[in-house]
Amino acid sequence: MKPYVFVTRKMPEHLLSDLYEIAEVGMWEHEDIPVPSEVLQKELERADALFSLVSDPLRSQQLAKCPKLKVIANMAVGYDNIDVEHATNKGIVVCHTPDVLTDTTADLTFALLLATARKIPEATDYIKNDQWQQWSPYLLAGTDVHHKTIGIVGMGRIGEAVAKRAKGFDMEILYHNRSRKMETEQQLGAKYCSFEELLQQSDYVVCLAPFTPVTKELFDQQAFQQMKNSAIFINASRGGLVNEAALQEALEKGVIQAAGLDVFAEEPVRANHPLVQLPNVVAIPHIGSATVETRDAMVKMTVENIKKVLEGKPPLAAVNFKELGV
Structure with a gap:
């Protein structure tokens, strides 16, 4: 048989x-x-x-x-x-x-970063809702990506691919990983640092670490409080790495500036999810490798x-x- x-x-x-x-x-x-x-x-x-x-x-x-x-x-x-x-x-x-989804997921991760920084979804809705009546100097003004500092938490294959894209934007690349990647440091000029140093120095904190008992809710209230007030948080890994209540509080109180999320602790999420409702969150439905x-x-x-x-x-x-x- x-x-x-x-x-x-x-x-x-x-x-x-x-x-x-x-x-x-x-x-x-x-x-x-x-x-x-x-x-x-x-x-x-x-x-x-x-x-x-x-x-x-x-x-x-x-x-x-x-x-x-x-x-x-x-x-x-x-x-x-x-x-x-x-x-x-x-x-x-x-x-x-x-391997087979590395570059595709890296593309999406960086696209999510750009969309959050430059308020792309908000700008799209601005026209669709017929709000564009005139031009003004600070209309939907976002945040530069080029020449800023990106901190990648989890420098696996996808993390390395995101770092390559960041290099094209002349970004300073920091990373935290279970082990140092000397070859990656040499090829991309990435700098290894502690988790705390990465949080404190990065303009963009990108979560790409695997979900394990050790990394569960790695991004908690203390982590967000260590970030810059202008920092943007991107999660394209797993929702379980984030304490969502702490992230919501950080976004509502201006502890960090914005977040781009491809993943959530419980999926699928509905439109009434507290994070989805926030104006400074770009939320997408776990489509990192979706081509x-x-x-x-x-x-x-x-x-x-x-x-x-x-x-x-x-x-x-x-x-x-x-x-x-x-």
Whole structure:
């Protein structure tokens, strides 16, 4: 019998052709609606492989009954939706899709920075709402990006790609990371500093760190208070790195100037979310890697990860290699 693979969201059929050749494939029928928990649980009980998204919770309770599951392939760089330790204890390989979305996410991150600094959404609405009656010197005046200081928290692949874009704007580049990146420093002129120094010196603080128990709510009230009053905060990583109540307070009281947010602690958010309601927030719906080219590449990589594990080969990218000896 062929192994059974369940895909948790509707994907383009032609991108799954390699799976159809080696497996029986089941797929949730909706593109925009997450698979219900009871459906996911039933599928886990019979699946040999799972094609998952970051919106699919795969905690210990979901993974408790999956006797045949060999691989969870997450169509994302992040995998904080998966209890990796529990999966590892059950011998399940956990895969993700790094690299293929690096430049696309960096583009979006810098676009979000520019849009927030230059009040692009507000300016667009200004015309759409028929408010443009005359020109004035300080009409929708934003903040310069060129020759300012950017502080990147999390200098992974995406952080390095954002730094490259910042260099093109003649920005001074500061970064904080678990470890120093000497090659990045040499190539881009980036300067390593402590988290506190980065907060105090940066005009733009960009969060690109992974979400872990250590980084949970890294940006709290104390962090925002250490930033410049003119600072702009950008988060294109995970919402859980931010204490949203502290960010709301900082924005309302002028502790920092503005924020651009692609991610939130609980998603999706509605229009009445307190941060979305603030005039100095640019909010977008977790679209960091959302281009057709990159989404297709992510699907293909997820398929290849599953295919290789089912064929007894090392996947392209697994997060629990060492523990499983893969």
